[in-house]
Every structure is written in structure tokens, then in C-alpha cells.
Amino acid sequence: MEWFTASGYWMGRLVFQRALAGLYLIAFLTAVLQFRALIGARGMLPVPRFVERTPFARAPSLFQLRYSDRFFAGCAWTGCAVSAALLAGVDSLLPLWAGMLLWLVPWTLYLSIVNVGQTWYAFGWESLLLEVGFLAVFLGNDEVAPPVVVLFLLRWVLFRVEFGAGLIKMRGDPCWRRLTCLDHHHETQPMPGPLSWFFHHLPKPLHRVEVAANHVTQLVVPFLLFAPQPVATGAATLMIVTQLWLVLSGNFSWLNWITIVLALPVVAFPAASPDTAGAPPWYVAVVLAVSALLLALGYHPVRNMLSRRQVMNRSFDPLHLVNTYGAFGSVSRIRYEVVIEGTVDGTPRRDGDWREYEFRGKPGDPRRWPRQFAPYHLRLDWLMWFAALSPSYAGPWFGALVERLLEGDRDTLRLLRRSPFPPDAPPRYVRARLFRYRYTTWRELRETGACWERTYVREYLPPTRSAGAADRR
Structure with missing residues (x-):
């Protein structure tokens, strides 16, 4: 044959x-x-x-x-x-x-x-x-x-x-x-x-x-x-x-x-x-x-x-x-990122001690240079990009993510690069804010060492407390 x-x-x-x-x-x-x-x-x-x-x-x-x-x-x-x-x-x-x-x-x-x-x-x-x-x-x-x-x-x-x-x-x-x-x-x-x-x-x-x-x-x-x-x-x-x-x-x-x-x-x-x-x-x-x-x-x-x-x-x-199959039938002109923060303050003031959660792959700290992860797939980081495009993309899972951060869930924290709170001492409140990110210019990179410049846009999720937080504390 x-x-x-x-x-x-x-x-x-x-x-x-x-x-x-x-x-x-x-x-x-x-x-x-x-x-x-x-x-x-x-x-x-x-x-x-x-x-x-x-x-x-x-x-x-x-x-x-x-x-x-x-x-x-x-x-x-x-x-x-x-x-x-x-x-x-x-x-x-x-x-x-x-x-x-x-x-x-x-x-x-x-x-x-x-x-x-x-x-x-x-x-x-x-x-x-x-x-x-x-x-x-x-x-x-x-x-x-x-x-x-x-x-x-x-x-x-x-x-x-x-x-x-x-x-x-x-x-x-x-x-x-x-x-x-x-x-x-x-x-x-x-x-x-x-x-x-x-x-x-x-x-x-x-x-x-x-x-x-x-x-x-x-x-x-x-x-x-x-x-x-x-x-x-x-x-x-x-x-x-x-x-x-x-x-x-x-x-x-x-x-x-x-x-x-x-x-x-x-x-x-x-x-x-x-x-x-x-x-x-x-x-x-x-x-x-x-x-x-x-x-x-x-x-x-x-x-x-x-x-x-x-x-x-x-x-x-x-x-x-x-x-x-297909990819990027449309291209965004502006980059938005959802930044998640937590605080241990008893009252969540706007200017309180809010600490930022750092993700492994998605942009966060403007000074942190992106790393190469592919072909490994950071699923949460990818979905966070969609969440920044529209809250509707995050509807099924974003609330559950916040709840697990409030609980100090170890499996969830392992998906992150760094949590500002140890699992046994989670934050009292978690909030999310939307920022606009843009690449710095060559001059800005030399002067600041930052590859990103970010500008606050609006509140994405108001300060939220776990339903069981009061009982735990």
C-alpha cells in the first residue's frame, strides 16, 4: 500500500x-x-x-x-x-x-x-x-x-x-x-x-x-x-x-x-x-x-x-x-488594568493603608519588568486582562476571587506572585481599582527605571468585606 x-x-x-x-x-x-x-x-x-x-x-x-x-x-x-x-x-x-x-x-x-x-x-x-x-x-x-x-x-x-x-x-x-x-x-x-x-x-x-x-x-x-x-x-x-x-x-x-x-x-x-x-x-x-x-x-x-x-x-x-480559530480580530487602543488591594484597617478609608496584590504575569508595579511565561499558561492573569476590558467578563468568577482573598485561601494565593497578607492574617477589606497603563518613553525609562506609567481611572469594586469576617474577628 x-x-x-x-x-x-x-x-x-x-x-x-x-x-x-x-x-x-x-x-x-x-x-x-x-x-x-x-x-x-x-x-x-x-x-x-x-x-x-x-x-x-x-x-x-x-x-x-x-x-x-x-x-x-x-x-x-x-x-x-x-x-x-x-x-x-x-x-x-x-x-x-x-x-x-x-x-x-x-x-x-x-x-x-x-x-x-x-x-x-x-x-x-x-x-x-x-x-x-x-x-x-x-x-x-x-x-x-x-x-x-x-x-x-x-x-x-x-x-x-x-x-x-x-x-x-x-x-x-x-x-x-x-x-x-x-x-x-x-x-x-x-x-x-x-x-x-x-x-x-x-x-x-x-x-x-x-x-x-x-x-x-x-x-x-x-x-x-x-x-x-x-x-x-x-x-x-x-x-x-x-x-x-x-x-x-x-x-x-x-x-x-x-x-x-x-x-x-x-x-x-x-x-x-x-x-x-x-x-x-x-x-x-x-x-x-x-x-x-x-x-x-x-x-x-x-x-x-x-x-x-x-x-x-x-x-x-x-x-x-x-x-x-482566529486571534485579535480587534485591537485595544488603551490598556486598562484592574489593581486589587487589601487593608487590615477597621474602617476602609480611601487614603488608608491599602496594599497591592501582585500577579505573576499581568502588569502591576510600574517598575516590574514583564517576564516570559509562555508556553506556560497563567489562566487567572489572562482573565484579569478580560476583566479590565469589561466587568461582564469577570462576572462569573471575580466575586469568588475577592472572597478567597478575604479568606486567605492558600490555593488562590499560590496563583499570585506576592500577597501583602499571610494566609493566616487576611485583610479585613479588599477593593479593586481600574488604572490606565501605557509604556514609558525611552527618556522616562532612563529617569525612573519604570517600564509602565499608570493613571487612576475609577473604582472597579468598592471596599468589600467577607460575610464571615466579623465572626472570625
Whole structure:
């Protein structure tokens, strides 16, 4: 069955599988370290409460059958262990069927997490990891050469990621068509990185070139993925370079990294192909059946891309087998940040002793330079960016966050960089204020050492006291 496989892509498959396993490992570690405060039994959006009102068919998950924090932690740690095994290449040591089952384990576990993760897991890269992870199950191991149809489907996903993002920009904010979006984006993006300040201060003509190059990469180059070699390799390489540029300019979780991973099996690596056995008939039948299903389901994202009302980052089935993607259809011109403060004063005066909570990634202290966290995902920091855009984004969870700060909840405090109050001596009151942030100029940076300048805008949440605070004190 030479028509079924492409032996020249075995190295691309190998690099792709190991890199994908690494992203799985990061995703599961993120879940292990953050779930208790976010979706645990006492979390801000508890899983038990969610599954009570959500049917299994709408959000299939192991946690629909049973939930406890210990069970969740066990599943997440199992995902870490299996991902580490795949990263080490254990699947290549197993029979073909066993290797496929091993790849199915992290997909099943992460699907279970995403489907109960609610707002904390409502990011496009979650669905992208699941869609790509499902295809990886059928990519085979060293027993067989990579199936042509699965390689095609991986290119099809990459095409939708890039082309969908390009279309949403052209249909969205006019600044993308005017080539001016990067005058603002590096400053107002969800979580700036250590180099974002410098990217923002690049000359404006270079920003225009960046936007124009982005349009070419997302609207023209994706079609070249289906061209003969070496054109397809050139297209994939250009996408990888573009994504690395984005990695340097901000913290976008593993969005850029999984796009790079998707481009790897397109590349024709100059390596000799090992001798492999022919694909067994059962494997051919399974791969063709699954591929036919995925191609049929692909109708929905294609229809969305062609629609004038294109939407970003939506799944069209509860298993996240096919999804639509896109990013930054609109770009904020002004950066707002919610600053949370607490006080031990008995009376919460405006000019009292208010102490600021410091987050790990989002801007806070104007003198603190941003750090690089991606591909690790700071979920609370990202949601705080949305909360600053509009209180409606924070409605389901912000009140619970404040309550846990008032309680000195240790799991919540672990999500922060620093709390001004020890867990056993929480504040009497917590308030939130909205500030406008802007990057300092070169001169201001030299004079003050601060990368941000912030200006008070308004009260976001008035001083709030826990319902049980009076009883504790």
C-alpha cells in the first residue's frame, strides 16, 4: 500500500510527535498547579456545580461520572506521566495498536479537563491542542510510514489556523487594513513579555511592514502548504519564523508553539527513511474511516471562514474534533488594568493603608519588568486582562476571587506572585481599582527605571468585606 504512506516524512512525524508531547506535558502541569483555586471543589468555578447543570452529551468528561480534587489531580498527573513517556519515545517501542492507545490517553484526559474548565479553558489553543492531539493518535509509529491522509489533515488544520486568523483581521478592526494595529498591540496585548516594550518602540514604518508581512503569511502562504516540495517546506518555514517572532513579542500561552509544531510535519527533513513494514489492513481502514469523518465535519469551519459573520475560536462538536480559530480580530487602543488591594484597617478609608496584590504575569508595579511565561499558561492573569476590558467578563468568577482573598485561601494565593497578607492574617477589606497603563518613553525609562506609567481611572469594586469576617474577628 505505497499510496497510503509517505516514507519521506518520517523525521517530520518524529519531531512533531515529540514536540506535541512536550506541549501536552506543559498543559497538564498547568492544570495540576492551578486547578484547585480555579475549578476545584472549593474553586471559583467548581466542577461539581458545573456538571450538575450540564449534561454529559454536551460536555463529555470523566469528571461527569465522578469528581473529587484527588481524582482530578490523579488524572492530571497521569497526563503528565504519559506525556513524558511520549516525549521520551515510548510509543515507538510499542506495537502499532498500543502506541495509538498510548496517544489516546492524554487526549482523553485533556478533553475531560477542557470540557469542565468553563471560562478558564475557553481559549482557542485548548481546542487546537485537542484537535491536533486527536490526529496524532492515527499518525503511527516506527512500524509504519506516516499516512498521507493524516499528514494532509494536519496541513488542513494549519491552513485553518493561519487563514482563519488572517480573515478575521481583515474583516475586523480597520487598523489591520490600514497597517496600524501594531502601533497599539504590543502595549495592549493580554500579557506582554520582556521584549514587548522594545517591540512597541520600533519605528512606525517597521510596524507597517510587520502587519503587511503578517497578512502575506496568513492569507497567501497557507495555500502553498499544499504545493509540491520544496515549496511546501518553504511555506512552513516562513510560518515557523513568523511564530517565533510572535514568541519574542509577547506571552500567548502555547498558541504560537503549537502552530510551530503543526508546521513541522510539512517540512521535508533531509534524513534517510528507515525500513518500515507495510501498513496493516486494520490500520488503513481505521485511518481512512476517521479521516472521512473529520473531512465531513470540516464543513462547519469552512462555512464559518466564508461567512461575513466569521467567529473566532469555536468548537463545532463536544469532542473538539474540528474547530475554528482566529486571534485579535480587534485591537485595544488603551490598556486598562484592574489593581486589587487589601487593608487590615477597621474602617476602609480611601487614603488608608491599602496594599497591592501582585500577579505573576499581568502588569502591576510600574517598575516590574514583564517576564516570559509562555508556553506556560497563567489562566487567572489572562482573565484579569478580560476583566479590565469589561466587568461582564469577570462576572462569573471575580466575586469568588475577592472572597478567597478575604479568606486567605492558600490555593488562590499560590496563583499570585506576592500577597501583602499571610494566609493566616487576611485583610479585613479588599477593593479593586481600574488604572490606565501605557509604556514609558525611552527618556522616562532612563529617569525612573519604570517600564509602565499608570493613571487612576475609577473604582472597579468598592471596599468589600467577607460575610464571615466579623465572626472570625
